[in-house]
Amino acid sequence: MLLTDYFYPNPDLSWDIALSCGVQHGTIRLPEDADFDVTSPSHLHTVTDRFRSRGITPIIVEPLPNALHDHIKIGDAQRDMCIEKFICLMKNLREEGIHTVCYNFMAHYGWTRTAKNLAERGGAHVTGFSLADFRPDETLLSHEQMWNNYQYFIKAVIPYAERYDIRLALHPDDPPLPSLGGVARIFTSLEAIRRGIQVVPSSHLGVTFCQACYHLMGERLEDAIPALADKIFFVHFRNVCGDKTCFRETYHDNGEIDMAAAMRLYARYGVDVPIRVDHVPTMPWEQSSAAGYDAIGRLFAIGYLKGIMQGVEPEHHASVM
Numbered sequence: 001m002l003l004t005d006y007f008y009p010n011p012d013l014s015w016d017i018a019l020s021c022g023v024q025h026g027t028i029r030l031p032e033d034a035d036f037d038v039t040s041p042s043h044l045h046t047v048t049d050r051f052r053s054r055g056i057t058p059i060i061v062e063p064l065p066n067a068l069h070d071h072i073k074i075g076d077a078q079r080d081m082c083i084e085k086f087i088c089l090m091k092n093l094r095e096e097g098i099h100t101v102c103y104n105f106m107a108h109y110g111w112t113r114t115a116k117n118l119a120e121r122g123g124a125h126v127t128g129f130s131l132a133d134f135r136p137d138e139t140l141l142s143h144e145q146m147w148n149n150y151q152y153f154i155k156a157v158i159p160y161a162e163r164y165d166i167r168l169a170l171h172p173d174d175p176p177l178p179s180l181g182g183v184a185r186i187f188t189s190l191e192a193i194r195r196g197i198q199v200v201p202s203s204h205l206g207v208t209f210c211q212a213c214y215h216l217m218g219e220r221l222e223d224a225i226p227a228l229a230d231k232i233f234f235v236h237f238r239n240v241c242g243d244k245t246c247f248r249e250t251y252h253d254n255g256e257i258d259m260a261a262a263m264r265l266y267a268r269y270g271v272d273v274p275i276r277v278d279h280v281p282t283m284p285w286e287q288s289s290a291a292g293y294d295a296i297g298r299l300f301a302i303g304y305l306k307g308i309m310q311g312v313e314p315e316h317h318a319s320v321m
């Protein structure tokens with residue numbers, strides 16, 4: 001496994017914490033302000049250079065920029081223009097040595113939580129979701145529309161993903177409910193994910209294995225990891241308690257998933273890909289700026305991940321230094 005962490009495009013405390021933990025590779029979010037042109041090689045280079053100058057090599061982009069993806073997921077009049085821009089972005093990513101894009105196909109509602117202040121060990125806080133507390137907007141997209149929009153997108157971009165050697169890594173729906181606020185969700189089971197990555201047979205179409213989403217689907221990791229092994233391009237190391245209608249995030253050592261057992265499964269089935277911690281707690285005394293993505297909780301999460309990686313894959317000790 002290759003240790004990465006998630007970075008916003010401008011340096012912040014997360015950068016320093018990751019560097020302190022020995023992280024050398026980045027899963028990066030591209031700027032979302034109007035000044036950033038996703039089709040511009042020089043704009044992209046400015047961002048990647050910022051990382052490299054601090055000793056972080058960007059290797060993954062996550063998510064596919066929302067300004068493009070929302071139109072693609074909804075399938076509106078700007079869809080084709082956005083697909084063209086994404087193809088251009090893939091070409092530019094190759095030039096920067098970035099070969100993986102983590103994308104999802106949740107329309108209108110991305111990863112959704114209904115609480116940000118649930119108590120976790122020692123005075124920390126985590127986010128959570130309860131369907132009973134969810135208040136939807138007035139929207140409607142059917143299961144069939146979402147599948148059609150997904151297939152339209154994949155068929156349009158896969159030939160270029162292959163040409164530019166960009167691996168598209170599908171993240172499951174979070175939470176994995178059949179619909180949320182009148183919007184159908186189509187990647188809510190192992191079977192649906194398998195169907196999704198078979199829309200076009202391609203070595204460049206696979207998954208981001210967000211462990212907790214599969215657990216919340218009710219899938220066993222002992223089944224899901226072997227079933228997807230050669231299609232796992234990226235792992236989200238995440239733990240939770242609960243089920244898809246009501247759950248909360250946890251410290252990475254304090255949820256229902258046996259994290260060391262998951263790592264042993266990756267090793268046993270030959271999954272040797274980039275990995276990052278996902279949804280960390282907000283620590284006591286920490287001012288939250290992005291619940292689930294605050295900085296200080298990463299210190300424990302990355303250290304815990306690194307320890308498990310070294311315990312399961314001692315031969316990889318040097319690569320995660």
Ligand SMILES: [Mn+2]
Pocket residue numbers: 171210236238278
């Ligand atoms: Mn995830």
